Amino acid sequence: MNAPVRFQALTVSDLAISAGTTTIVRDVAFTLAQGRPVTLLGASGSGKSLVAHAIMGSLPTGLSAQGVIKLDGEDLLAGTPAQTRARWGRTIAILPQEPWLALDPTMRIAGQVDEVHHHLHGFGSAASSDRARADLADVGLAGREQAYPHELSGGMCQRAAIAVTHAAGASVVIADEPTKGLDAALRDGVVERLLQEVEQGRLLLTITHDIEVAAALGGMVGVMLDGALVEFGPAEQVLEQPRHDYARALIAASPTKWPASLLPAAGEAVVSACGLSKRFGERPLFDELSISVRRGEIVAIVGPSGCGKTTVGNILLGLVAPDRGEVERTAGMAPTRFQKLYQDPPAAFVPHQTLRQSLGDLLKLHGLDWMRAEASMERFGLGRELLDRRPSEVSGGELQRFAILRALLLDPVFLFADEATSRLDPVSQKDVFAILIEAVRERSLGLLMVTHETALAETVAHRILKLG
Amino acid sequence: MSTADATLVPITQRSWLTPSRMAGLALLGLLALFALSGPLLVSVDPSEQDFAASLAPPGSDYLLGADHYGRSMLARLAYGARLSFGMALLTVATAAVPGILLGLLAAWRGGWLERVLDLVSTVLLALPGLLLVLILLAFAPGTFGPLYLGLALTLWIEFYRVTWVTAGGVLKQPHVEATRLLGFGTSYILRSLVLPEIRPILITLSAFAMSTAIIAISTLSAISVGLRPPTPELGAMIVELLPYYAEAPLHVLMPGILIFLLVLGLQLATRSDAR
Numbered sequence: 104m105n106a107p108v109r110f111q112a113l114t115v116s117d118l119a120i121s122a123g124t125t126t127i128v129r130d131v132a133f134t135l136a137q138g139r140p141v142t143l144l145g146a147s148g149s150g151k152s153l154v155a156h157a158i159m160g161s162l163p164t165g166l167s168a169q170g171v172i173k174l175d176g177e178d179l180l181a182g183t184p185a186q187t188r189a190r191w192g193r194t195i196a197i198l199p200q201e202p203w204l205a206l207d208p209t210m211r212i213a214g215q216v217d218e219v220h221h222h223l224h225g226f227g228s229a230a231s232s233d234r235a236r237a238d239l240a241d242v243g244l245a246g247r248e249q250a251y252p253h254e255l256s257g258g259m260c261q262r263a264a265i266a267v268t269h270a271a272g273a274s275v276v277i278a279d280e281p282t283k284g285l286d287a288a289l290r291d292g293v294v295e296r297l298l299q300e301v302e303q304g305r306l307l308l309t310i311t312h313d314i315e316v317a318a319a320l321g322g323m324v325g326v327m328l329d330g331a332l333v334e335f336g337p338a339e340q341v342l343e344q345p346r347h348d349y350a351r352a353l354i355a356a357s358p359t360k361w362p363a364s365l366l367p368a369a370g371e372a373v374v375s376a377c378g379l380s381k382r383f384g385e386r387p388l389f390d391e392l393s394i395s396v397r398r399g400e401i402v403a404i405v406g407p408s409g410c411g412k413t414t415v416g417n418i419l420l421g422l423v424a425p426d427r428g429e430v431e432r433t434a435g436m437a438p439t440r441f442q443k444l445y446q447d448p449p450a451a452f453v454p455h456q457t458l459r460q461s462l463g464d465l466l467k468l469h470g471l472d473w474m475r476a477e478a479s480m481e482r483f484g485l486g487r488e489l490l491d492r493r494p495s496e497v498s499g500g501e502l503q504r505f506a507i508l509r510a511l512l513l514d515p516v517f518l519f520a521d522e523a524t525s526r527l528d529p530v531s532q533k534d535v536f537a538i539l540i541e542a543v544r545e546r547s548l549g550l551l552m553v554t555h556e557t558a559l560a561e562t563v564a565h566r567i568l569k570l571g
Numbered sequence: 572m573s574t575a576d577a578t579l580v581p582i583t584q585r586s587w588l589t590p591s592r593m594a595g596l597a598l599l600g601l602l603a604l605f606a607l608s609g610p611l612l613v614s615v616d617p618s619e620q621d622f623a624a625s626l627a628p629p630g631s632d633y634l635l636g637a638d639h640y641g642r643s644m645l646a647r648l649a650y651g652a653r654l655s656f657g658m659a660l661l662t663v664a665t666a667a668v669p670g671i672l673l674g675l676l677a678a679w680r681g682g683w684l685e686r687v688l689d690l691v692s693t694v695l696l697a698l699p700g701l702l703l704v705l706i707l708l709a710f711a712p713g714t715f716g717p718l719y720l721g722l723a724l725t726l727w728i729e730f731y732r733v734t735w736v737t738a739g740g741v742l743k744q745p746h747v748e749a750t751r752l753l754g755f756g757t758s759y760i761l762r763s764l765v766l767p768e769i770r771p772i773l774i775t776l777s778a779f780a781m782s783t784a785i786i787a788i789s790t791l792s793a794i795s796v797g798l799r800p801p802t803p804e805l806g807a808m809i810v811e812l813l814p815y816y817a818e819a820p821l822h823v824l825m826p827g828i829l830i831f832l833l834v835l836g837l838q839l840a841t842r843s844d845a846r
Contacts, residue, residue, distance in 0.1 A: 420752070422748060422752075437754075438752075438754070439752070439753060439754040441752070442752060442753075443748075443749065443752055445745055445749065447745075450744070450745045450746060451745055451746055451749040452746055452749070453746050453750065453763070453764055454746070454768075455767050455768065456763070464755075464759070464763070465753055465755075468753075468754060468755060468759075469754065509753065510753075513753065513754070
């Protein structure tokens with residue numbers, strides 16, 4: 104460690120963030136103290152990431168923050184842009200979402216830590232490589248110094264990113280959705296690491312929509328809704344006895360607490376495959392796999408990342424050809440009645456088209472009526488003002504509901520949901536599944552879902568297929 | 572900006588007409604006006620000689636002066652601008668249309684078609700562009716045809732390669748797969764998904780190609796292998812006037828300034844906004 108400066112507290116009071124004359128985040132106040140981390144929970148679109156950017160001083164252009172953010176007496180909002188920039192990495196560090204995208208893919212991890220010591224602190228090359236090794240050992244990556252990011256798991260990449268922030272000497276760590284896209288085992292590893300940060304005297308602000316992460320981190324928990332902090336208090340109190348309605352809904356939205364869904368008996372098979380084999384290069388993904396999905400049935404495929412779950416669904420849709428095996432779909436069905444939902448909702452939409460354009464083109468192509476689309480929008484809780492936005496300007500939960508709406512307009516018989524809710528907050532996840540289960544019941548839709556969350560699969564699915 | 576809070580942030584419309592684009596378009600507009608209406612207003616034949624006015628300075632009987640044969644500089648510059656601009660436009664259109672279409676085809680179909688096109692473009696790329704133009708010009712020196720053909724043959728490769736690479740990248744994205752699953756056909760995907768994403772880069776590329784063509788035409792004419800005097804071509808004019816630099820330096824500079832303004836206008840008008 105490079106003579107670490109440890110701060111006592113980071114106090115945020117009366118924070119408001121506005122875009123021009125519209126206030127989009129207001130009345131946010133909390134204190135990060137030594138040994139008492141703060142976790143902000145909330146739906147996507149609740150403003151929790153904006154709070155992190157306000158502290159960091161990296162709000163997108165056009166947005167401005169008012170109020171007071173004090174780090175041991177120094178007002179962070181009052182500084183010049185140059186002072187703000189000087190703090191990045193050295194005083195406050197943000198742990199990126201999906202760190203495997205933030206690390207340099209062409210550089211060994213030791214080098215990425217080493218360069219911080221060398222260029223930022225001006226150590227000689229021998230000294231900085233010793234320090235880099237110590238930093239990596241400190242986060243449990245001893246022996247993996249020469250690995251490239253793609254050779255490491257998601258959790259290891261997250262730890263490598265933490266080692267970089269240690270090298271920079273940052274004492275305030277903001278973790279923005281640190282466990283997004285990780286399965287349960289990896290998630291616990293990251294949480295444990297974050298707790299060690301707190302023990303070492305760093306101030307920690309975590310932004311997450313995972314209640315288990317909030318419970319494990321302890322300290323203080325805040326719940327955000329529509330740009331306001333609606334509940335704030337010690338973790339046990341907020342998570343056990345939430346007072347605000349939304350906080351209650353958020354905590355009740357964990358899949359284990361969902362009511363059992365009653366579904367009618369399944370009908371005939373819409374798509375079935377037998378003897379499927381697929382390999383990528385040398386590595387076999389699966390061999391002699393058989394699967395069928397019937398009308399009005401939910402089938403889940405679970406397994407760790409990289410085991411070929413998505414490939415099975417793509418083979419059933421005809422997007423990928425199997426190496427061996429047969430796929431049989433109900434004869435006489437239009438190809439558009441087999442649809443897919445994507446893991447990352449914005450990726451499934453044309454980036455430069457507004458939702459009005461893409462929906463309009465779809466309705467025109469299939470000769471459908473606007474009124475029907477608008478009726479579904481109302482039913483799915485999607486406001487009309489969303490139509491004039493581009494996919495990147497809409498929150499993930501809303502966009503995924505929009506994707507379901509789009510698919511359901513074509514009256515599908517088979518829907519493949521590829522980790523459709525893994526990037527959504529619990530409340531959005533619950534909303535999305537409520538819509539999906541309703542569609543399965545009303546339209547005898549066959550739903551194939553892929554997930555890494557066993558609890559979710561057990562609650563929702565009729566049948567579970569384990570892979571890997 | 573993370574997408575998590577995307578819905579909270581109000582949508583901002585970024586204006587397409589940035590100050591630099593406005594300046595570039597205004598400059599191009601003025602030059603086009605000069606090239607098109609100049610000959611009408613002056614109504615002087617650019618090859619009409621008046622030895623009494625040889626090397627007349629600007630502002631005399633002739634607004635921009637006269638060259639060594641006493642031909643009106645204004646008329647010759649207007650004709651030269653029209654020639655350079657028109658030829659560059661024609662050359663770039665001839666290069667861009669097949670280049671973009673073949674690029675889209677290669678990205679879409681792949682397979683042997685992609686490999687054949689790749690081989691052809693690599694071979695042509697290995698030939699120095701100027702050499703190709705010179706070889707073709709050897710068949711019919713001083714005429715427009717070979718000059719145009721040679722330039723178009725060297726310029727289409729850039730359009731083909733850029734379209735192929737960028738369209739290939741777009742076509743691999745999940746939203747293309749999603750659009751196809753929703754029942755949209757090939758023409759919709761190419762027109763509404765691929766073209767809007769590759770348009771900005773193609774516009775920039777066209778401006779560069781136009782600039783290259785304007786400069787190449789002038790350069791080749793200046794070394795007397797392109798268009799020959801008495802055609803009022805900007806490059807040829809510079810060379811014709813060069814011996815009289817001591818007496819009339821401004822006359823020599825005028826065609827050069829015009830080329831500079833044309834290229835500057837093109838670059839400004841297609842400059843992408845630097846955030």
